[in-house]
Structure formats: structure tokens, C-alpha cells
Amino acid sequence: MSLVSGPGRAASSALPDEIQLAIEPHVKYIQSLDSRRNELEYWLTEHLRLSGLYWGLTALHLLGRPDALSRDETIEFILSCQNENGGFGAAPGHDAHLLSTLSAVQVLATVDALDELDERGKGDKEGGGKLAVGKYIANLQNRETGTFAGDEWGEEDTRFLYASLNALSLLLLLHLVNVNKAVDYVVSCANFDGGYGVSPGAESHSGQIFACLAALNIAGRIDLVNVDKLGRWLSERQVDGGGLNGRPEKLEDVCYSWWVASSLTMIGKLHWIDGGKLTEFILKCQDTKQGGIADRPGDMVDVFHTHFGIAGLSLLGYPGLEEVDAVYCMPKKVIERVLGPNK
């Protein structure tokens, strides 16, 4: 999936009240992304290819168009990114990384093809191909602190911790890691302002908060969150234009709108912000003709913000969209199929 931005650009001027989500153009936009191989940027964003597929595919599912990308080709591509160690790289021939491994698992779960791992996956398949992926992830846990590295080189980030718990839970393999230690680590990242950062002591950041909350949610330990204090900080992220920012005094952005809104959802406080105004902000970031959503009005569209914009609208109950799961950022239907209705 191409991460190339454009060609469209979100409208910049005020839009009429009755502005709608441009579903068909968005579908076409996402479908067209992989045909842009002759552009340099397509290759410069190769390190995000697999995640790009997750973003595009999930957006299509939420738009109610799950068949807009070929299922067979999707599975083929995912499997072609797997390394011998069981993990997935961003594209064929790339080193395995936790983030692309999560995207691979999410995509396979979405198209109901996790079993393909057992049949055609790589890695040490004693016990099955899913287990091979699970073992790759489990090996990245720092058994002392409980957190996770993104790869064999040891970069640590609460996003990696979330990615691990997310993927392992979808594979039904959470028992491979020390979940309690992971929970302890997340708790140690809580800040004085109620938020969470990339590591203990690091500034609160909406994206990291999403990762920490979702990890606690998967671990069944959302009770460890100071909900009121965090909800207060999160709701302060809404700016007058209706969009949400990632940190105080930063510009609003569609992707942060997702991270903040989904976090508020996880702690049951989404109603603390003005959902109507947020909806309006996201809709203003669309290119209604050529499809795609940008980070803010007037900027170039890209698949990343298209995905998070649509997911945000789904969270806000925008009519006609499939319901999104706030923790997994995948269609709720898929999560229920994989984990059962009372996950």
C-alpha cells in the first residue's frame, strides 16, 4: 500500500453544514494507492508498506467495502513479508519489526486468514505457524522491566508493548509473555499530569496514551488508570476548531483525534469532548473529489490520516460506518469473531 501523499488536497475553506463523508472517493483513493509504483515516494516509504496495507484495508472495512482489495493478493503479500525468525518486515526483504508484525497479524485477522500462518507461515513452526509469530514477539520482551523492544536492537517504546499485547491476544497467545510485568511497566510511565509517555519520565503524548491504555485494556487492568485525571488531560486536547492535538500547545491533527478519542472511549469519557465539532473537523480534512483525508484542512491527503479519520468518525457513531474497536483499531465484528463477543 502506497504511503505516498496526495494527489488530493483537503479543502481549505469553510464547508457547508451538510458536508458528508465522501465514501466512494475514499474507496477509490485507497484502491489506487498501489498503482503508484513509478513515484519515488512510493519507494521511500517502503519501510511502512505493511502498516500501510493495514491502514488501507481497515479503512475499507469500516467504510463497508471489505472486498475492495483482493483477499488473495493481500494474504500473498503479507506472507511474503515474513522472516525466518517468525516476525514480519515492512516489505519483502526487510528485517522483521514488531510494528509490521502487528500489522500483519491485524490484516490476517481482518481477512479471517490467521490459519494461513499454520499452513504457510515461516519460522520455527513446531506447535504451529501462529506460535512461531508469538515466539518472535515474546522474545522481544525485556523480562526484567516487562516492556518490549521493537526488534533485536532493543529500542523500547510503549507503542511496542501495546503492539505485542495486541498481536499476541489476536493470536490467543498472551500466555507467552509476562503480562503482569508489562502492566507494571505501563503504570511506571504515568505522568504527573495524568498522561503517559514513551518511557518512564517522558512527556505525556496522546499516541503513547492510546498505546498504554489499550495495553492495560488487553491485560484487563484498566482499573489501574486514574480515569478522572487522565480524562481531564485528554479532553483538554480539543481545540476551538473541534480537532484534537497530541500535546498541549500543538496543532490539532486527524490522527491525534483518533488517539485521544479512542483513549477517552476506553475510559468511558468520550462525551467529555464535543463530538459534533470533532466530526466536523475530520470531514473538513477530506478531499471529497479525489478521496483521502489529510492531517488538517488544506494539507495533502495520505492513507495514514485517511484511516484514522474514518476510524475516528466510526468511533463518533457516524452513520453508515462499521463500528470500530477502540482498543484494536479494527472493525468490532472482526474482534468479536477472533476473541468472542465478550472479549
Next chain:
Amino acid sequence: MAPKAPKAPKAQPKAPDPPEEYPTISAKLQAEYLASRPYQVLKDTKGLSNLSASEKAAYANYRFLETGVWKTWGAAQQKEFLKTVETQKIPTPLPLPRDLGRDNKGREIASYTPEGFAQFRKKERQLSGLRRESARFRERREKARRKQKGRGIEDSEGEIEDERNRRKFIGVLQGKKMGIYEGDPRWDDVVPIPQDDGEGALAAIAYSDEYAEAMGYLRAVMAAKEHSPRVLDLTEHIISMNAAHYTVWLYRASTLFALEYPIDKELSWVNEVALENQKNYQIWHHRQLLIDTLYPTISSDPTAIHALETSERDFMTQMFDQDAKNYHVWSYRQYLVRKLNLFNTTELQSIEVLLRSDVRNNSAWSHRFFVVFSDPAYCTPGSAATAHDPRIPADIADREIGFAKAATFEAPQNQSPWNYIRGVLRKAGRELASLEAFAEEFVKLPSESGEGEDVRSSHALDFLADVWAEKDETAKADTALRLLGDKYDRIRRNYWEWRRGLLDAGVEGKMKGLSVEDVS
């Protein structure tokens, strides 16, 4: 049929006069073709029946020549025939001009001018000479390499330089520049591995030859697990085109460590790259790996540590000049503070400089909290950022509250120092009410008749609402929260209404309120 005895032809037929200049090489070749068949032309223009007997005889002999039939005759007859041809001055017919094809720009070579064609031919000859020479060079090197089992072949600088120029010249002559690595003799032993991406592979080459070529060589050296100085050049080149390529950084790091490359040299190179790639985060992990490697070698040398501290801080200042809220830089800074134990006044002062230029820089506030309240000199080890730490000295807490207070006067609507104040009170185990008078400097509630209202900071109003709730002054707290929801922060009306609901709930509300103990 035997040819007649040769007779000197009476009238020599003439081919049409060649023009002085031909517009194209194909026109010239066509004219030469016709000029080599004068009797054919004569027959075609006059008609066979109008030819004289000798012309007819010459025409017949020309046909024998053209068709090659004469070669099937007996030796004596052939000899006789050739003699006749000579006396009749029948030229040897040239073959039909062949298709000259297209040049590398897709142009029909037939459309060249005769001079252009001559130059083209000359270039082709030069090219094949150079290619032969280049092939010999490669063969020689390959043999040497095999002898040395692939390691350290010696070549004179001059010889390599000659070959490099030769390839440049080949590139110029063929009108298509040779790739950087293809043109560099030092990379001859590497066979690049092209992108394996199914049907898109061809299109892949089209986007940027330079990037595609370099990636092809990277795949090849990675497959061979080569860690050599030239790999550093290659990865530097790729990073200059695409700093976000994760695998390239990892391979560079493993090469650096394998070569025991000087870390300080690498650090200063990384500085350049980071300054040019503000949003890149791979660089910061790379930097951490470098420091992790460097640190054990200098940890017992205070001067070296101090020098590193200074140079790192200088570099981060440069980064902050471009974006003082760069999350990667701040995360790295926390790492460095822990690693080099930088809980010191220099660190605090450098944060103050940043806050002086932008008091709304939340990242700087957050870092200050980290430095002050994680200092192993007086903090309880492992005390959470959200927890009361009884070991915090009162003067430190006072200092921090004073610092934040000053900032709120500078920008009352700046939420960072207000959050900071709450954080400090919590750490020091003090009540919010201890700062009631301070917060009231920003807020005058309206009188019962609704007059005299003056709110200079919604954060102060929020703070006071908590203070008053803490003190059970419910009516005042209610007024404050109502003002926030109705007037000063309408977008979060539901939140303020929820807070008001807590007031109504009384004791229960207090239990859930914002000022209660953190769960963690």
C-alpha cells in the same frame, strides 16, 4: 545460356547524378545501392525492348552477377564471364542497405545525416574498444581476487582511477550515465540484487536509478554479511536519500561495531543527518546505541564524560532551535540524563533558557519535572511521578512552585505551569488549598448581582474549583464550574457538568474527585 563474347560497350549507361549532399545516411546508402546497378536503372528507365544489343548483353551479365547464377558454372566459363564483366565495366552490385535500427534514445539511425552517422560509427568503435579494455580490467581483478580469496586485492590508485575514467567515458559515449556503483571499480565484486517485488519490478527501476542502484548493492552486501568501510559509504549514501529506511540504520550500526569505528566521528556525522531530518526517529535509536557503546570506555574519566555532556547538550540546543518540542530529542535527553547522571544545575538552567524563549513549551516543563523529581540525590528511588514522595525537601518544592507561579503570571492561560503546580503539590504532599490566594489573583467571581466578574485564566478557575470543593465551599465551586462550562471553556461543557455533578454527590464526589490519591 552462354554469354556472348565481350565487346566494349558503346555507350556507358549513367546512374542518376548523385546530389552534392544527402539529407540522411539512408538516402546516401540508397543512392550508392542504385549506383552499383547502372544496367538495372537503365532497363527500368528505358524499358528492356528499347535497349541496344550491347546494353542488353551488359544487362544480362549484370543479372548473372546479381543472382549469383554464374557461380554454378564450370571453371572455364566462370573465368570467361568475369573477364567480360571487367571489360563491360559492370560494377559489383551492393547488397540492399540493411536496417540500421535505433539508437539508445529511440531515434532511427537511418535518419542521421551522413556526417552524423560517421561520428556515430566512430563512437561505437571507441565504445567497443573501451568496453574491451574495461572487461580485461575486470577479468584481471577477478583473477587477483580469486587468488587472494576475496580479500584485499592490491591495485595501484592510478589503475583504478584510469578504470573509473574509462567507465565515465563509456557512460558519456553511450549517452546514459553509468550508475555510481556500476562505475566504481571498487564495487566490481558485488553483484547487485534487484528489488524482488513481483510485477512492479520493472517500474521500480524507473523511479530513481540512483536510489534503486544503491539499494541493489545494499541487498547484496547484506546477503554476503559484509561489514567493511565501503558499507559505511554505501549506507551513508542511502541515508542521504532516505533517512527513514530502518534496515539501513541497523546494518550501518552493526558495521560500525564490527569495524570498531570511532564513535565520536560517527556522532558528528549523525548530528548533520539529524539536523536535516527533524522527524526521523531511527537516528535517535542509532545515537543511543552509539552512546551505549561509548559510555563504558569513558565512564571512569570525568573529563571525557563532561566533554560528552557538553557536546550532546550543544547538539540538542541546535535541534531545539528548529523544533523545541521534538519528542524524539526529548526522549533521548531523558535517556542521556539517566545514563550520564545529569541531574544537575546545568541541566535545569538549559531548560530555563528554553522556557524563557517559549513559556508554553510543555516538553520543557515535563522534562523539568523529570529532572527535579527523579534526582537520586534526594528522591525516593522508584517513586512514581504521580506519587507523593516524603523525601522531597521543602525548599525544592518551594523553589519549583515559585518557578511555575512566575510562569503563570507571564501567560495565565498557559496550561503547562498549572499542571506543573498540581504535580509539585502532589509530590510534596501539599494541599491545593495552600495556593488558593495565588490562584485568586487571576479570578474574581461575580457578586450576587452578577457584577465584578474578572477571570484571567480558566486554569486558575479550574484550580480554585478544586480548592473550594476540597474545602467544602460548594457554592463557590459550583459557580466556578458553571462559568467554565457556560463561558470560558464551552467546548468541554460535559466535563464541567460532570464535575458539578460530583459536588452534588458530596462525600462520594470527593472520593472520586481530582484531588484524591492516585490509584497507582
